[in-house]
Amino acid sequence: MARSVTVIGSTGLIGKQFLESVSEGEFKQVTAISRREIPELMGKSFINQTIHDFSDLEAMRPDLKTDILVCALGTTIKTAGSQEAFMRVDHDLPLEIARIAHEAGCQTFILISSVGADAQSSIFYSRVKGQVEAALDELGFNQFHILRPSMLLGERQESRPGEFVGKLILTPLSFLIPWKYKPIHANTVSDKIKRLASWTQPGKYIWEGKSLFHLN
Template sequence: MSPTITIIGSTGLIGLEFLRAIRDGGYRSITAISRRVIPDLSDKSYIHQSINDFTDLESMRSQLKTDVLVCTLGTTIKTAGSQKRFFEIDHDIPLALAEIAREEGCHTFILVSSMGANAQSKIFYSRVKGQLEEAIKGVGFPRLHILRPSMLLGDRQENRPGEFVGKLIMQPLSFLIPWKYKPIQARTLAAKIHELIANEEAGTWTWSGKDLFSKN
């Protein structure tokens, strides 16, 4: 039977691409939890949009009763305003929601982490991503997929200079860049997530470099 899916971070670059790729009947049910309505999805009434401000995470429990939880949630240190707030958003929120989902019987967690994630890293961003990965491994999902993309490419309204440089310079030269550092289109990564959902093998996987590029 096709699984039920819940996604957090659904208004973001990857989250939106993930949802855009879903056709009616593609999954048994699909719930996108976000802080605001996603206008782009007005033609996809089969995607249930659940609006929540993510302050009372317990109130999200019923939406987290799902087979698969996809996490594309995250921010930047600049947007968060402080390292403390960044940690709360990129670590504490996904972890708390993963724990609730697992308590509710969720068997598969798909986490979009980042290239370089390492709980021992001297770089704060990479360290937080690594700490989240480690913490999620402790939650006990029968199937855990961790994706570690390099720079994401796609249409983003927010101005991110790093990604702008990526588009202008790295994309045309992408063939010269080692797989680990290659920028990846959000659409391609979203396709990989759909591919992983279809994989019913139990275990914990970490995907990076060439392996992130969906074969479909």
């Protein structure tokens, strides 16, 4: 039976790709939470766009009454301005929003995390990603899917020179790179999210390397 889905991080590379690819009737209801309207979704009147400034997360509660919550929220330390600000976006917001959704009856949480996520890592970014995975696991969703992509490929508005150079070098050499570290297109991640939205078995699943590229 079709289920309802809510997306946070809807304006980002993964969130927008997923929402743009959703067809009418594929889900019982589709809600996109963001800080601003998404013009690319204007033609899709079946998607309920809701605007929040993320300072009052309780105000999101009605939009978090959903079967599936997809979290594609994230920033960079450079954009956020400090490690604390990064932690707020990549750890605190997903955790607080997930807690409200779980209370509201959400069964399935799909998190876009990152390759290398490890709560014990000496690298700050990887440690935060690992910590948020662990904290979310404690909430006890019926299904908890963690996707750990390496570098994401696709069209993004924000210019990230480091990423651009990385893509130029890595994409042609991709066949030499172990699956876990291969750059992956936003389309592929979006297709995987759709596949997981119809997953029936309960449990915690980590999708990385080859398993992230393949739909089964």
